[in-house]
Each structure stands twice: as structure tokens, then as C-alpha cells.
Amino acid sequence: xxxxxxxxxxxxxxxxxxxxxxxxxxxxxxxxxxxxxxxxxxxxxxxxxxxxxxxxxxxxxxxxxxxxxxxxxxxxxxxxxxxxxxxxxxxxxxxxxxxxxxxxxxxxxxxxxxxxxxxxxxxxxxxxxxxxxxxxxxxxxxxxxxxxxxxxxxxxxxxxxxxxxxxxxxxxxxxxxxxxxxxxxxxxxxxxxxxxxxxxxxxxxxxxxxxxxxxxxxxxxxxxxxxxxxxxxxxxxxxxxxxxxxxxxxxxxxxxxxxxxxxxxxxxxxxxxxxxxxxxxxxxxxxxxxxxxxxxxxxxxxxxxxxxxxxxxxxxxxxxxxxxxxxxxxxxxxxxxxxxxxxxxxxxxxxxxxxxxxx
Amino acid sequence: xxxxxxxxxxxxxxxxxxxxxxxxxxxxxxxxxxxxxxxxxxxxxxxxxxxxxxxxxxxxxxxxxxxxxxxxxxxxxxxxxxxxxxxxxxxxxxxxxxxxxxxxxxxxxxxxxxxxxxxxxxxxxxxxxxxxxxxxxxxxxxxxxx
Amino acid sequence: xxxxxxxxxxxxxxxxxxxxxxxxxxxxxxxxxxxxxxxxxxxxxxxxxxxxxxxxxxxxxxxxxxxxxxxxxxxxxxxxxxxxxxxxxxxxxxxxxxxxxxxxxxxxxxxxxxxxxx
Numbered sequence: 233x234x235x236x237x238x239x240x241x242x243x244x245x246x247x248x249x250x251x252x253x254x255x256x257x258x259x260x261x262x263x264x265x266x267x268x269x270x271x272x273x274x275x276x277x278x279x280x281x282x283x284x285x286x287x288x289x290x291x292x293x294x295x296x297x298x299x300x301x302x303x304x305x306x307x308x309x310x311x312x313x314x315x316x317x318x319x320x321x322x323x324x325x326x327x328x329x330x331x332x333x334x335x336x337x338x339x340x341x342x343x344x345x346x347x348x349x350x351x352x353x354x355x356x357x358x359x360x361x362x363x364x365x366x367x368x369x370x371x372x373x374x375x376x377x378x379x380x381x382x383x384x385x386x387x388x389x390x391x392x393x394x395x396x397x398x399x400x401x402x403x404x405x406x407x408x409x410x411x412x413x414x415x416x417x418x419x420x421x422x423x424x425x426x427x428x429x430x431x432x433x434x435x436x437x438x439x440x441x442x443x444x445x446x447x448x449x450x451x452x453x454x455x456x457x458x459x460x461x462x463x464x465x466x467x468x469x470x471x472x473x474x475x476x477x478x479x480x481x482x483x484x485x486x487x488x489x490x491x492x493x494x495x496x497x498x499x500x501x502x503x504x505x506x507x508x509x510x511x512x513x514x515x516x517x518x519x520x521x522x523x524x525x526x527x528x529x530x531x532x533x534x535x536x537x538x539x540x541x542x543x544x545x546x547x548x549x550x551x552x553x554x555x556x557x558x559x560x561x562x563x564x565x566x567x568x569x570x571x572x573x574x575x576x577x578x579x580x581x582x583x584x585x586x587x588x589x590x591x
Numbered sequence: 592x593x594x595x596x597x598x599x600x601x602x603x604x605x606x607x608x609x610x611x612x613x614x615x616x617x618x619x620x621x622x623x624x625x626x627x628x629x630x631x632x633x634x635x636x637x638x639x640x641x642x643x644x645x646x647x648x649x650x651x652x653x654x655x656x657x658x659x660x661x662x663x664x665x666x667x668x669x670x671x672x673x674x675x676x677x678x679x680x681x682x683x684x685x686x687x688x689x690x691x692x693x694x695x696x697x698x699x700x701x702x703x704x705x706x707x708x709x710x711x712x713x714x715x716x717x718x719x720x721x722x723x724x725x726x727x728x729x730x731x732x733x734x735x736x737x
Numbered sequence: 738x739x740x741x742x743x744x745x746x747x748x749x750x751x752x753x754x755x756x757x758x759x760x761x762x763x764x765x766x767x768x769x770x771x772x773x774x775x776x777x778x779x780x781x782x783x784x785x786x787x788x789x790x791x792x793x794x795x796x797x798x799x800x801x802x803x804x805x806x807x808x809x810x811x812x813x814x815x816x817x818x819x820x821x822x823x824x825x826x827x828x829x830x831x832x833x834x835x836x837x838x839x840x841x842x843x844x845x846x847x848x849x850x851x852x853x854x855x
Contacts, residue, residue, distance in 0.1 A: 243656055246635025249613060250605050251653065271841040272653045273607045276688040276824075279849055283685050295682055298611025298707055342614065345621075361621035368618075379611040379707045444767045444813040462789055523742075525784070525793070527768075536769050536784065553769035561813040587610045590841065651844045687848040688841070 234259040239572070243272045247350050247576040250586040254579075258572060266567035266575075268560060274590040278550055285545040286312060286520060290384055296552060297588040298379045299342065300530045302335045304552070305384035307528050310464065311539040312386050314524035316516060322466070323510040324388035329466040330398075330503050331374075331383065333496040338367040339531035340489045340496075343583045344419060347486065350580045351428045359415050366408055370401050388513025398504045405497045416490045429483035433566040433578045436480055445562040446555050447533020448492065449582055451476045452484035459529035470502050482581045489583075519543055530555055532583045554588035598630045599669075599724045601717070602640030604660055607689065608647025611707030612674035616644055619717070624710045626717050637663040642720045644713075648676045648689045649696050661697045667727035669720045672699045673713055675706045682706065745782075745793040750805070753783075756794055757807050760785045765792075770817035772825045774850060779827055783807070801828065808833040816840070824849045 237258050243251030251272035257265040280292050293308040294301045306328050313320060345360035368378045374393050375381040383391050393401075419425055435445065440453040450457060456474050460467045475491045477484035521543035527536055533555030540549040559582040566578050601620075605613045619626040620633050627633070634640055637660045649657065661670070672693045675681035680691045693699050700723055703716035738756075739747050748756060768784035768791065781796045781804060798804055806829050808814040819840040821827045826847035 243653070244604055244635075244637070244660060249617060250610065251656070269839075271843070272650075272656065273605070273647070274650060274652070274688050274841040274843060275607050275648070275683045276686045276843070276845075276848055277683060279687055280683075280685060282851075292682060295609040295611070295706075298609045298614055301609075301611065358622050361618065362623060365618070365621075365623045377707075378709065379614060380609075441764055441766045442812070444811070457786075457788055459789075527791070534768075538769075538771050538782070540773055540775070542775075548775055549771075549773040551769075551771045551773075553771070557816065558769070558813070560816060585610065587605075587608065652842045687845045688843050 234262075236264070241575060245576070248579070249346065250584070252579070252584065252586050254567075254575070256567075256572070256575065261572045263567050263570050263572060263575065266564050268564060270586065270590055272590075273587045277591050278552070281547040281550045286541065286547050287386060289547065289550065290386065291382055293550075293552065294380055294382060294384070296554070296591055297585050299339050299585060300335060300532065300535075300588070301380050302331050302384070303528065303530045303535070305382070306332060306465070307526055307535055307537040307552070308539070308550070309384045309386050310528070311524050311526040311537045312520055312541075314526060315520040315522045315539060315541055316386070316518070318387045318514050318516055320388055321510040321512065321514060322508045323392075324512050325466045326503050326507040327389050327393060327512075328384070329470070330393070330500055331371075331381070332465070333499045333503075334367055334370060336496045336531045337493050338364050338371075339583075340493050341367070343489060343531075343580070344416070344486075347577070347580050348419075348425075350576045351425070353425065356415070356418055356425075363408060363411055363415060366404060370404060373397065374401075385513060387516040388511070390512070392512055398507070402501055402504050405500060409494070409497060412493060416493070419486055419490060426483065428574075428577060429486055430479075430481060432482045432574055433570060433581055434480050435562055435566050439565055440562065443561040443565055444558050445533075446558045447530070447583075448485055448488045449533060449559050449562055452488045453480045454478045457534070459527050459534045462527070464526070464528055466503060466506075469506055470499055472499055482577065485581050519545055520547070532556060532585060532588070533559065552591060554585065554591070556582065556585045556589040559584075560589065598632065599641035599721055600634045600639050601626075601631045601642050601644055602634055602637055602660070602664070603644045603646075604657065606645055606647030606653050606657060606677065606693065607650045607683070608674060608676050609707075612646040612677070612705075615707055615710055616646060616673060616713060619710050619713050624714060626714050629714075629718055629721055631717060631721065638665065640664050641668055641724055642717070643668060643670045644673055644717070645670065645693050646673045646677050648680045648683055649691060649693060650688045651690065654690065654696055657693065657696050667724065667731050669701070669724045669727065670697060670699045671701045671703060671716050671720050673703045673716065674708045675704055678702045678704055741795065744791055745795060748794045748796060750796060750798070753794070753796060753805060753807070754810075757783070757810050760792075761810050763787065767811045767813050770814060770821065772821040772827055774825060779804075779825065781821070781827070798827075803828045803830045805830055806832040823847075826850060
């Protein structure tokens, strides 16, 4: 009869950049059950709708998370625009698409770095983050910020990217692609990396649906859903393929994210070619009244925004269901039956963003 | 132990931040900004750490964690609050679950403002912390002699 | 069941479990559960998705009324239901795992309710 013991994991742990606590029930080295407990980052920013007006809330929603900050602002703006029936100018939609794809590249590179760190491959971590800095430089040139951009507003965007800047970005991305291939090749082909990823943390297709997994986590289990295909912003003009994997394991998730980096570069190239020359924002008059929900694809998966307005300056309710919140049940599923030493790696494969989860 | 002031070790803990400053602190340890050239090393163990970098405000649950980490660190120690949230509570100050900046729980030596704090200012904060750590260390040594 | 606007349906409490079971058997996934408090009543919205399709079911309940838990059908609902209970004080019955208002472990009691509504 193996001995049972409970090991607390977190909130402060070398592999976790963010605080989450897990109680791991172990039988010798095998994890029987994982009980997550959250709340270390809970701020309650959804309740700020009663204190900040609906325009200011764009900046608050951006600060739900510093990694997908652009997409949070975009999702919230889209929901309010839907309530107010604002037609966003096409150029603004394209600019949003370009920034959103840049966010995806930087988020996936960040994740690759942290994953490498989790299995102790430090030089790979540094390489991924070195490449990521180029994207951050592009953000800095175009918006002025590195992680928080504040370029969204209700009805459009605040800053423009002139044609020469866009072309410069495309040439930076073209140069980067070679470096990216070399770095990601290590993730996909290196023997030591593969031995840590292949077959670890299986999430079957059925479990992924039952547990409500989203994003790369779900696509790595062979489910073909990507909210970008619903055609919000400028995605309806852009031609791209869905990326899925049938592996269902950590290696599959890694493959999906790596392919998405190259796909995002391709989407930016297409968007730069097609971007029309229009206004940057539509005029917005009055206060929103009604309710709307918006779904969009963040780097970590599908996010859900719900806004309920009452015709005054302050909204009744703003809710964000972030991708990590939906992936937590899937995480507890993959942790069951894994080895204790794989726990940090498995937590990372869902690409956790705790400040998103708890808001 | 004589030369301990030459290479203080860093510990980073994320309070209730939005991740922005948090990621910037990590970015500082990577090749482009490379804060390690000032002799500091990032560690995960509070008992090895001399400089405590903390991002984000304090809420009712992480209050105890922050205090515990601070107490586990050996003396002398320097606390750096990175980002507006860690300094004052920032944009989340009015939220029901935010008590305020880090100084509501532990004494803070150096404040690094910014939302999100830029890597340059984080490096500046760390360099100041290294200087302060050296000062504190020398003072402690003199105290021992006397 | 009445359609309020596109993809949002209002349902009665007795309809909830049959609707949920039907969704489960059709392999829909739980997208989210959202609680809002307006005009002295709770609005609980259950969203389901299958591929790109979406369906929202809205339950309107009085302040002290109980809401049946769906966490025995959809395990993922545990987090959402505990969240509603902790932040709004919504009375969810028979949850599979009741965290006793300790999901976020906040000091404030039902912070999403205004003082006068408590």
C-alpha cells in the first residue's frame, strides 16, 4: 500500500512567475489529485464599473493582464461598440488585427521561454525572450508602451501606423522568421525536450469538451475551433488555416503554439498588404444602453466579454471570462496520474495567466 | 561572509499585479537588459535572497505570503516596490480587495514608479538597491565590531 | 423558452436541468456562467458553445431564491458557481464542491452587491 501525502505547491515557486497554490495528493511520486486554490491576485476590477465611466473602463480592462493587454481592451471596446451600434472604420479594424497578432507572437514566445525554463533549458529560455524583445520594440515604436499600450478606444484606435512603419515591421518580421525557425526547431526536434513533452499530460478530445478547455489547449486535442474564424475585426478579409494537432499531449500544445507564431506573421503580412486608408475612429455619442457579448481569440484561447449597460455613464455589469479560467478544470484533469516532477511543466502547458483568471 | 555585499541575490514575488511589471522584471534578467551584469542573481528561495522585488498591490490573501517571505529573508535586506500598484495601489486602489501598496505590510526602501514600470527604471531601482544593500551591510558590520 | 435577443433565451427554473442535459448529450461545451444583479433580481446566464455556435440561457431569480447547481452535469461549472456565490451571494444549491465562500478568500462580503441591495 503506497503512502499518501499532501504536498503544497506555490504560491511562491521558482517556476511560477505568478502565484497559484495547488494541494497535490500524492501516492509516492504519483499525483492522485490536484486541488487548486486561487485568490492571491484577486483585485475585483469588474466592480470598478461603478466608479469609472465606460470610456475609462477601456484602460482598466487593459490591466486585467499585462500579456494580453491589447486584446482585453479590444474585446471590451468591441462589446460596447456592439451595444451602441458603432461602425468602426476599416483601418482601425486592421490596426487592431495587426496589434492583436503581434500580441499573440509575443505571448507565445514568452510561453516558449517559460516552458524551456520549466524543464531547465536556460539558454533556450534566453533565446526565446531575446526574440520576443524585437516584438516589444515594435510595440514601443507604434504605441509608446511595451506591455500596456492604451491605443484602443470605444469606436476605434487612438494611434495610426503609417505605411513606412508597417513595411519596416514586415521586414523585421521577415528577418525574425529565420531566427524563429532555428529556435523553435529545438523545441520540436531536440531529444531532451521531446522526452519531457511527448506523452505527458494527455487531454483527450472528449475530456477537452467536457472540461470546457479553450484555445491551443483544445486545438491540441484535435478540436477545430478558433474564434478568429468568426470574422471579427479584419479577420474576415484574411486567409488563414486552422492549426490543430492530434497528439493531445504537451508536445502537441507546443506544436500548435509554435505554428501559430508563424501563422500570425503571415496574417500581419496580409493585413499590411490590404490595409485601407480611412479614419481611425468613429464619433461616439451618448451612453450605451442594452447588453452584448463578444467572443474573441486571445493567445491563450477564447475570451468572453459581457457588458450590460443602463443608459448612463456607468455600466451595470462587465464580465470577462478569461481563457485560463476555462482551462483550470482541464489542468486538474491532466495533473491526475502524472509524476510529481512533471507538475510545473503541466501547469505551464495550459499557459496560465493567473491575473487574468482572478481579475 | 565578508564580501557578501558584492553579489546580492534577487527574489521576485508577484503580488496582485496585472502581470505587466512582473513580465518586465523577468525581461530584465534576459539578455537585452541583463540586470545580472550588476552582480545580482535571480533566485527562487527567500532564504537565499537579499533584495526583494515585489510587483503589484496587496490584497487580503497575499498579505501573509509577502510578510512571510520578508521574514524568511536574512538580514540585511532591501525591498524594492516595482510599479505604481506596488507603490500605492495604482489603478486598482478603489477595488474592494486591494489594501494599497506594499508599504502597508512591510517597509519598502525603494519605489520604482510606472505602469508598467519600464526595464530601464527597474534596472535603476535594482542598482540603487545594490548600493543600499552594501550600505546596510557595512553598517551592520560596524555594529558588530562596536 | 422565449428569445430575448439573438442567441439569448430566457428560461424558467424547471427548464434549466433538461436544457443542460440536452446540451451535454449533444456535446456542447460550457462557455461560461455569468451573474448580474439588476432591478432587485439576479440574472444568471449560462452560455454554451459547440464549434462556432453559441446559446445563452438566462434564468431570472428573486433575491432569496435558490438556483439548482449544474456542477454535477458539467464539472467545469464548479468554479463559476462558487464565484457567483462568493461575489454575489447567489444561493446555489447542491454544488458538487462547495468551497464555502473560499474561492477568492476575500474580506468583503458579497462585494458585487450595492449596499442598499444587500
